[in-house]
Amino acid sequence: MRLPKLLRHAWTVASKDLLVEFRSRTAILSVAVFVVLVFVVFQFGHDPTAVSNVDLAPSILWVTFTFAAILAMNRAFQLELENQALDGLLLAPIERSSIYLGKLIANLVFVATIEVISVPLFSLFFNVPVLPYLLPLIALIALATVGFVAVGTLFSAMTVRTRFAELLLPVLLLPFMILPQWWAVVATGQLFASRPLSEILGWLNMLAVYDIVFVTLALLLFPATVNE
Amino acid sequence: MRMLRVGRWITAIALLLLVGVYVRALVFTPVERMQGLAQKIYYLHVPAAIWTETAMVLVGIASVFYLFLKDPRLDRFAAASAEVGVVFAAVVLTTGPIWGKPIWGTWWSWDARLTSMLFLFLLYVGYLLLRSAVADPAARARYAAVLGICGMGLVPFIHFSVYLFRTLHPMPIILKPSAPSMPGSMVATALFSVGVFTLLYVGFVVQRYALSYLREQLEAAGEVGHA
Numbered sequence: 001m002r003l004p005k006l007l008r009h010a011w012t013v014a015s016k017d018l019l020v021e022f023r024s025r026t027a028i029l030s031v032a033v034f035v036v037l038v039f040v041v042f043q044f045g046h047d048p049t050a051v052s053n054v055d056l057a058p059s060i061l062w063v064t065f066t067f068a069a070i071l072a073m074n075r076a077f078q079l080e081l082e083n084q085a086l087d088g089l090l091l092a093p094i095e096r097s098s099i100y101l102g103k104l105i106a107n108l109v110f111v112a113t114i115e116v117i118s119v120p121l122f123s124l125f126f127n128v129p130v131l132p133y134l135l136p137l138i139a140l141i142a143l144a145t146v147g148f149v150a151v152g153t154l155f156s157a158m159t160v161r162t163r164f165a166e167l168l169l170p171v172l173l174l175p176f177m178i179l180p181q182w183w184a185v186v187a188t189g190q191l192f193a194s195r196p197l198s199e200i201l202g203w204l205n206m207l208a209v210y211d212i213v214f215v216t217l218a219l220l221l222f223p224a225t226v227n228e
Numbered sequence: 229m230r231m232l233r234v235g236r237w238i239t240a241i242a243l244l245l246l247v248g249v250y251v252r253a254l255v256f257t258p259v260e261r262m263q264g265l266a267q268k269i270y271y272l273h274v275p276a277a278i279w280t281e282t283a284m285v286l287v288g289i290a291s292v293f294y295l296f297l298k299d300p301r302l303d304r305f306a307a308a309s310a311e312v313g314v315v316f317a318a319v320v321l322t323t324g325p326i327w328g329k330p331i332w333g334t335w336w337s338w339d340a341r342l343t344s345m346l347f348l349f350l351l352y353v354g355y356l357l358l359r360s361a362v363a364d365p366a367a368r369a370r371y372a373a374v375l376g377i378c379g380m381g382l383v384p385f386i387h388f389s390v391y392l393f394r395t396l397h398p399m400p401i402i403l404k405p406s407a408p409s410m411p412g413s414m415v416a417t418a419l420f421s422v423g424v425f426t427l428l429y430v431g432f433v434v435q436r437y438a439l440s441y442l443r444e445q446l447e448a449a450g451e452v453g454h455a
Binding site for chain 2: 151154155158159161162163164168171172174175176178179182183206210213214217218221224225227
């Protein structure tokens, strides 16, 4: 009966974070505006007669997701710094890994919300049809997002208590973020070029392996980041 | 301190032997037919690349043991290994373009191998930055260990993602399942150089280890602030 308990506690932590966000809506709104800004910059930054939107599409999508995700992950433990909320959380009679899992779930919901907002906007602004590839695209985005958000959530637990928190997280995360995104960008490009699904399957497998390795590592390592 | 002196001696011997690698590569090893003299950089580039990856794996292993044993020696070793790793990564990233310009016609290409070596370099830089950003020694060691273990987890992905992309970079010539596709004298020079780089790594790490030990002593005595 350990696993259901772990998940239940994780959900409690996650729903607390999500409730805080839902009540204030500051982060999600600022990220949504930021997404529109990135789209506008991309739109006016290239000559559509020279570079077609479909060719630029994977870069636009993943640049947006990257920045949005970093904004989101910085938030997760920043929230707990005020009034030593983290100490309270650590004192709660729950496993350390369920705190991590809760933070991970909250971050994933947050980033997923941004992605759900940006994909239709992207399709609308850049006239790139996403509906024919919707299912593989969702799988791709989901697998890539889980990978880097898992690592990012772990790192943000450490960086919030360092000297330059907001600056350090992207620096630490970069090597871990680029690899899954690299695969995802290549696969997104193949998807938009209407390549057969079998070509993309390899990338999806790689992303899945990456997710499994780093979610497991993060679950095991998280207690080391908060033990006093 | 004795350890520092030993480290200096090892480094000095390794640097002398490095001169020997140059002499052997330039005088006693045949010139490659297609690439000409540019190929000589292979004897620096490849051993440095091997030790860049190995150093990260050693950082990871030391980190794993640190989290269990909490022995400050392991943390000191991990920090030393990471610092030497960043130097070797810089060697790889400088010698690569010097070779690339005459052979490929470009200094840099966004090729899987080049890009992944750049990641490894950034990983090391991040690791050292994290260490410098945490003031409390115990927290510093724990955080660094967490990052070191994650970094070790990343190395196989970096290493194998190379095979997934079409790449301009030459494939491994010696360390591959079939026999080395190089004349024996070239293989001998390359292996000699790997040996010298191993010694260089050991010499550097021993020195860095001794220095961080001395720094800790001074910190404990309140002589210097945290760097």
